[in-house]
Amino acid sequence: MxxxxxxxxxxxxxxxxxxxxxxxxxxxxxxxxxxxxxxxxxxxxxxxxxxxxxxxxxxxxPPLWRVLAPKGTPRVVEDERTGLVVAAEVEPEPEAVPTQEAAVGPSNPGDAAPADPVATAAPSAAAPTSLPTRAPAVPTPLIDADHRGMIPFYQALSRGTGLARAAHYGDSTIAADGITGTVRRRLQARFGDGGPGWVDAGLDPRWSARPDLGTKRTGEWETKSILLGGGNGRYGYGGVVSTAPPDGSLTITGAKGAKISSGTLTHFELWYQVGPGHGAFWANLDGASVGGAAADADARADTRLVSDVGEGYSKIAFGASGGPVPFYGVVMETAGPGVVWDALGVVGVGSRSFNYFNKAHLASQVERRRPELIVIQLGGNELGIPVLQRGDGHEYAPYYRAAVDLLRSGAPNAGCLIVTPLDQGTREGGTPMTKPAVKRQVAVQQKVAAEAGCAFWNAFEAMGGEGAIVAWGKRKPPLAWTDLLHLSAAGQDLVGQGLADAIEAGYDDWVATGGPDAAPPTPAEPPRGEVLPIPEPAP
Amino acid sequence: MLFSTFDYFLFLPLVAVAHWLLGSTRTRSWLLLVASAVFYLAWNPSDTLVLFYVGAAGYLAAIAIERAKPEQRTALLSLAAVAMLAPLCFYKYAHFALDNVAVLIPGITPWVPPKGHLPIGISFYSFQALAYVIDVRRGQPRERDPVHYATFLCFFPHLVAGPILRAHILLGQLKQDRVLTRSDVGQGIWRLCVGLGKKLLIADVLQQGIVDTVFTDPAAFTGLEVLVALYAYTLMMYADFSGYTDFAIGSARLLGFHIPENFDRPYQATSVADYWRRWHKTLSDWVRDYVYYPLGGSRGGGLRPYVNTMVTLVILGVWHGANWTFVVYGVLHGCAVALNRWWRKRPGWTEPRGAGLAWRWLLTFQFVVIARILFRSNDLGHAGEVATALVSRWDEVSMPRYSLHAWAVMLAGYGIHFTPKHWAIHARDRFADLPAVAWGFGLAMLGWACVHYGVGDSLAFIYYAF
Known part of the structure; x- marks a missing residue:
């Protein structure tokens, strides 16, 4: 042959x-x-x-069809600046930008409160025209019937004096302070700079960050969080307790030589724990001592150092001496008026992680911080749990509701806002797509929000809904990481802008509909500055 | 059409079988031309006009130069070069040039052409067509059959990302009565398998698992993580581009063509000059033959060879893209090659061995890895961010947060890269000795592995943009 x-x-x-x-x-x-x-x-x-x-x-x-089919659009997309190919044979961009015509909805976003959470998950139809368009994000209003979830916060915003505080709990999507940082900047620009607010004493530097701050730590600190436990139920307001070694210290300044805050910081608090075998602590503002005491006690208790400085400060330092001292965090605030938006993200946590807390301890910590709004953005680490893999996922509701109730227990009169997790993807048969459990989880969370009297913001739909994480990852610059889980800094900013848009629109609507006149006057902020040892909570 | 898709694995055997069923070389060229057109049209039909223009300009220029008087030929060549490089300059460099004019002369708002996408493969076929015209100017015979000429320029295995072929290499084979041997098929399928594995199991995994994320948000990663990402990117680039070349060589082999290698284990290089002899060899040869030698090469004393080296390396850098990052990339490599030359020219210098050679390899490899920052960054500011992240947060060192999968791929990839070359040749020959059913089964198993362990939809080859 x-x-x-x-x-x-x-x-x-x-x-x-x-x-x-x-x-x-x-x-x-x-x-x-x-x-x-x-x-x-x-x-x-x-x-x-x-x-x-x-x-x-x-x-x-069919195979080869794409080769032979008539071409309508280029099959190669390149970065405008570098000419690098960023995608080949990409799908069309998702229709993420609703037109003005498509964005006609109820004038009051709260009217959109659903009877059927799943049916109302499509946000574009409910988006009020007042929400700006930020493609590829989708303008998404708060769902908050009669503003009942947000009234305490709106009242604090409209008060014109003092601070309006929000405690934003979450996981790694919050720990980097991308979304929360944007919301903080936006609201502070409009309502006044209340300062950085709460900062954990022990951030997990690999995932957690406060880009607006610079930190310098000395000594080997030991950090425990509600992710893995080990802190005897006491993890402080932020869910993280960090024990400074003898001679260990932490210095906080503004980032890259900038001021910590555009406002004048006049209020400082250092939250720590006393207990047997503890050493003493010290604290400085701009190099001047503002206090220090022994943290040794017969029994564990939570306490804080409070200092008001009339002329302001731009650098804080604190640490331990003579023995270890567990610290929860610091508070840095202006005198107001202004907004404080605490970023309380702990990497890897889910609803059940809060069971590591001694409940009385958490309630006392939240109560002491006096937030006007509790924001809960959990669930991104729970998409794999069995109850979200079947049916409509309703078995997930009790887990989630328990976390919501626990977090609100210390501030029962505060407002409440539930924010869904972001879109997350998986690769099925090699094709990246949204995890099927995401929509179930969003629907359950929306239902829980309605039952608990919380406002609701659908971050999943704000990203564009199903497939958004894949599409965001293909943008230039990328709005999402290729792990199909996390957003890039630009993506976090975009989601933060959307959330701030929704809050501001909700506030404007509340004002326009006579909210400040109808609501009872909020009590003036109680005096602060005292040291209040809290007794050992019941186990 | 991407090589690493199921579509291509239907397209290629269909074309190959049809090709071998045809009798004459010219009919086969016609078939290859039509197949190449289908292949290229799958990207963006309008790009075909640019390809046609460059090809026609080269063909007509060669005729004009051959018929012109000797004293007119250089002028004609210059004219042809301008005409043939105009689309490349327009699409690739006009924005860059005009943007910089606006910066240098404040107040001037130059006309800026509309930003279109870069016609795919334009840098490759423009250089290839230009080389053909230069060769005719230098006395090589021109191709008189337009079908063979067009097939040489558009031959789909190398059309969009090289290797950059010299006319005589492919034209000679096109006109031969080629024969397909069993060994051709075995070795061709082996190269397809290698390319598929490099692209889908290494390059795409590293790109999605490590590289893109770190370069998106460098500040979110520790210095160690950024360093690991640079090693990942370095391997990814090799796997991506050499994987493409494997596809090209394997595809061509199934059609009876032998096209030159483009890589020779570049990260085993012991100097930066050696690196460029191993990385994208056909481009390095092109700039050597058509830029470096005409400039004088290493002849002449004093600084002249160093200047020639620097000019050549900057052109090599800028060939990759219109961006200051590529200019600086070229300058860096030029400095390294020039420094190496100066070092070797010192009196008493001897070729190092043993530990000295290992030290040279280590330095060269680290240089290549760090310089990749410029290659991947969007602009100099972005490169600065990555470089800053690289030297930051070393006090927070812990195990880099990359998946076990990505780690395994990187270690395996580097492991394979540093094996002796004869191992690969031996593996290829053993594969080619297997029955044809085993080749097909191997290809199918590799396809399954790519689905199972890959990242899904294949990403575009990086060099498609160049």
Missing amino acids: PSENQGLRSLIVAFATAGAFAAAASVVAEVGKRRAEEGYIEPPPLLLVVAEAAPWRSGSP
Whole structure:
């Protein structure tokens, strides 16, 4: 046989073999899909593995179709600045920007409070025209019937004196202070700079950050958080307790030589724990001592050092001497009027992580901080739990509701805002897509918000809903990381802008509908400055 | 059409079988031309006009130069070069140039062409067509058959990202009565498998698992994590581009063509000059033959060879993109090559061995890795952010937060890269000895592995943009 024929026959046999395998995988995948739709049990694992290799599935364009089909748009997208290819054969950009015509909705965002959470998850139809468009994000209003979830915060904003505080609890999406930092800047620009607010004494530097601050730590601090426990139930207001070694210290300044705050910081608090075997602590503002005492006590208790400085300060330092001292965090505030937005993210936590807290301890810590709004943005680390994999996910509601109630227990009169987790993706058969559990979780959280009297903001839909994390990752600059879980700094800012837009729009609507006149006057902020040892909470 | 897609693995055997069923070389060229057109049209049909223009300009220029009087040929070549490089300059460099004019002369608002996308492969086929015209000017015979000429320029395996072929290499084979041997098929499929693995199992995994994330938010990562990401990016670039070349060489082999290698384990280089002899060899050869030698090369004393080196390396850098990052990248590499030359020219210098050679390799490799910051960054500011992140937060060192998968891929990738070259040749030959059914089964298994362990939709090859 001529060698050319040998070669051609080998070529045909080789590609026919590979093609037969691919065709078999496609058939297996298709049969498995249909049987699953008919309610049959899953096929054996080996067939599932074979089906993974299916190069074509029903519903997809036939092979080679994209090559031969008429071209409407370029198949290569390049970065404008560098010319680098950023995507090839990309899907069309998601229709993420609602037009003015499409954005017609109720004038009062609160009117959108749903009877059926799933049905009302589409936000664009409810977006009031007052919300600005920030593509690819989707303008998304708060869902807050009669503003009942936000009234205490709105009242504090409208008061014109003192501070309006929000405690924003969350996971890694909050720990980097991207979303919260943007909300803080936006609200402070409009209502006044209340200062950085609460800062944990022990941030996990790998995920947590306060980009507006610079920190310098000496000594080997030991940090415990509600992620893994180990802190005897006492993790402070932020869910993190950090024990300074003898001679350990922490210095906080503004970032990169800037001031800590655009306002004049006049109020400082240092929250710490006394207990057996503890050393003493010290604290300086701009190098001048503002106090210090022994933290040794027969029993554990939470306390704080409070200092008011008339002329302001720009640098704080505190530490331990003579023995370890557990610190929870510091408070840096102006005299107001202004907004303080505490970023209380702990990496990796979910609703049940708050069970590590001694409940009385958490309640006393939150009560002491006196927030006018509790923001809860949890669930991003819970998408894999079994109860969210089946049915409508309603079994998830008790877990989530327990965390909501626990976090509100210290400030029952504060407002409440539930923010959903961001979109998260997975790669099914190699194709990146939104995790199926996300929509179930969002629906459950919306239902819990309605039942608990909390306002609700759908961050998932604000990103554009299903597939958003994939689309955001393809933007230039990228708005999401390629792990399909986290947003880039630019993406966090975009979500923060959306949340700030929604809060401001809600506030404006509350004012426009006579909210400040109808609501009872809020009590003046109680005097602060005293040292209040808190007794050991019941275990 | 991306090489690393199922579509291509249908397209290629269809074209190959049809090609071998045809009798004459010219009919085969026609088929390859049509197949190349289909392949290229799958990207963006309007780009075909630019390709046609550059190709036609080269063909006509070669005719004009051949027919012109000797004293007119250089002028004609210059004219042809301007005409053929005009689209490249317009699409790739006009914005960059005009933006910088506006910075240098405040108050002037230059006309800026509309920002379109860069026609894919324009840098490759422009250089290839220009080389053909220069070769004709230097006395090489021109190709008289427009079909063969067009096929040489548009041959789909190398059209969009090289290797950059010299006309005589491909034209000679196009006109030969080629024969497909069993060994051709075995080795061709082996190269396809290698390319598929490099692209989908290494490059895309590292890009999605480490590189893109770190370069998106460098400040969110510790210095150690940024350093690991640079090593990942360095490997990713190699796997991506050499994977493309494997596809090109393998595809061409199934059609009976032997096209030159473009890589020779570049990270084993023991000097930066050695690196450029191993990385994108056909581009390095092009600038050597058409820029460095005409400038005088290493002839002449004093600073002349150093200046020639610097000019050549800056052109190499800027070829990759219109951005100050690539200018600085070229300058850095030029300085390194010049420094190496000066070092070797010292009296009493001898070729190092043993520990000395290892030290040279280590320095070279670290230089290549760090310089990659400029290659990947969007602009100098971004490069500064990455560099700052690289030297920051070393006091927070802990295990970098990358998946076990990404770690395993990186370690395996570097491990393979540093194995002896004859191992790869031996593996290829063993594969080629297997029955054809085993080749197909191997290809299918690799496809399954790419789905199972890859990242899904294949990403574009990085060099498509150059």
